[in-house]
Amino acid sequence: MTQLTYTVGGNVDSTTSLYVERSADEELLRLCREGQFAFMLTSRQMGKSSMMDYTARRLEAEGVRTVRISLERIGTQGVTPEQWYLGLAVEIQDQLGLATDALDYWEEQAHLSLTQRLSNYLERIVLAETEGRIVIFIDEIDTTLSLDFSCDDFFAAIRMLYNLRGQRPQLRRLGFVLIGVATPNDLIADEKRTPFNIGQRVELGDFSRQEATTLEAGLGADAGRLMDRILHWTDGHPFLTLRLCDSLADHQPDHTADTEPRERVDTAVADLFFDQQAGQDLNLEFVKDMLTRRLPGGVPPEEILLTYQRVLQDRAPEPDEARSPIKNHLKLSGVVKRDGPNLRVRNRIYHKTFDDPWIKQRLPVKALWQQIWRRLTTTLAPVAVVASLLFLVLAMATGWLAWDATTAKKEADQQRALAEAAEQEAKQAQREAVEARGRPHRLYEYQRPAGGLFPEPLCRRCASCCASGAPSGNHGRRDRAPERT
Incomplete structure (x- = not known):
């Protein structure tokens, strides 16, 4: 036995690997048997493609023909509309x-639109050349x-x-x-043309404790206690649960025989998700990108983080809203999930990885101030809020007066300094x-202009002294002997 x-x-692959059946498996199988239009739109690594393969094999065992198309195979870069539609038909x-x-059929119908060609192909060729039911699975629909x-x-x-079935x-x-990984509104916004309001949504939940029992087969001794602790951290998230199970199954040396299951699981969680290797975990990277980039x-980027922060802090219930693009995006990221009418963080690994400090490091300053104001108005009584506002206004007014007085003092000091400099x-x-x-002046020949105070010729003096008209002891006629200086 393998x-x-x-x-x-x-x-x-359910034939070679441990596959966990969930209630969603039975729901999807029922819808396919009835020929209904169904869709699974949820976060990555929740087991969507595995469920598709598992359901298709069960249908084929019952005689239902299935087609499984991954749109990644057709591609997106440089693909024309005609190539894309023809790729589906091929x-x-x-x-x-x-x-x-x-x-050949496609070229014969070249006079029709691409959508009409595909619709006619399904009705006139596919249904005409096959018997019984046919279910077409289209995976990675978000690549559109x-x-x-x-x-x-x-x-x-x-x-x-x-609609034409009637x-x-x-x-x-x-x-x-x-x-795929998208919301219905992401794929098509026109409510009059969208198929999602007439189809059946299949909710893909986390593993329950009973469902996860299947995975205990590979855990060896103390499998039940190990699984309890695994679910303590993952809350049944498919990828995180399988990764922990695989790590514990691969590391069962003899010296761990006496190690408590709790310690073994906690050590594995720390090694896989909380140290430097956590940056290599594809699931955590996807969640981070959904919260900060995609x-x-x-929607303002900070609103995604602020809404998630309210869910994380859990000070008050955060209701789920089907028409909220922010909350739908958070659910699509996988970091939160619906719990009754409200949202909560999906598991403890996410709670510890994307915690409050992680959020604050990525919030802009403006959003942090808004957060403080929101907390002030929601946690304090109205009287306290008014008092806080008055205190804030008083503090601002006091600061303004202090600033004004300081400025006036500086200006007065400047004026005083200028006056002192001028006085000096x-x-x-x-x-x-x-x-x-008080200094004697050298005499020199100088003729004063007519009307001067002294007879001509006058002493030879500097122009400034003569111009003042105030004679000094050295003034006199030319015949006066000049004083030596």
Whole structure:
């Protein structure tokens, strides 16, 4: 007998790996049997593709034909609308083994629109050349968001095929299941054309304690106690639970035989998620990107973090709102999940990794002030709020007055300094004038202009002294002997 193992990441093959059946498995199988349109739109690494494969094998065992298309196979870069639609038809032909060549049919219908060609192909070729029910699974539907063209017509065509069942009974044999990481509004916003308001949503939840019992087969001794502690950390998140199980199964040396299950699990959690290796964990990286980079259009980045912070702090219930793009994005990231009518952090690993300090490091300053104000107004009584506001206004007014007084003092000091400097300059000029009058002057030949105070010729003096008209002891006629200086 082949020993089953754990598959971490990628599709779980139920024939070689441990596969956990959930209530969603039975719901999806029922919808496919009835030929309903169903969709699974949820976070990454929740087991969507594995459930698709598991359900398809069960349907095929019952005689239902299935087609499993991964849109990643068709691609997005440089793909034209015609290549994309034709790629779907070729995948369907190959997997069902149809006689009619998809490419030939496509070229014959070139006069029709792409959507009409695909719809006619499904009705006139696929249903005509097969018997019984057919279920077409389309995985990675979120890749349509990366195309250079809109896929609204594609989704509208699925809706049309479903609505035509009353007129064309053969269409009841055809069912669709769309799978991906997106919200219905991300894929198509037009409510009149979207198929998601007439389809059945399959909610993919975490493993319950009873469901996780399947995984105990690979844990060896103390499997039950180990699983209890694993779920304590993961709360049944499929990827995180499988990764821990795989790590514990691979590390069972003899010396751990006496180690308590709690200690073994806690050590594995710390090694895988809380030290430097945590940066290599694809699931944690995806959640971080969804919280900080891959944001819904038209939503301020800080609103994502602030809303998540309210859920994290759990001071008051944070209700889930189906039409809230912020809360739908948080659920799509996987960091929160619905618990009754409210939201809560999905598990303890997320709670410890994306904690309050982590949020504050990524919030802009403006958002931090808004957060303080929100906390002030929600946690204090109204009277206390008013008192706080008055205190804030008083503090601002006091600060303004203090600033104004300081400014006035600086201006007065500047004026006083200027006045003192001017006074010093005046005193210096006065001293220089006094010293100039007390000094003898050299005589030189000088003719005063007519009307001067002294007869001509006058003494030879400096122009400044003569110009003043104030004679000194050295003034006299030319015949006076000049004083020697």
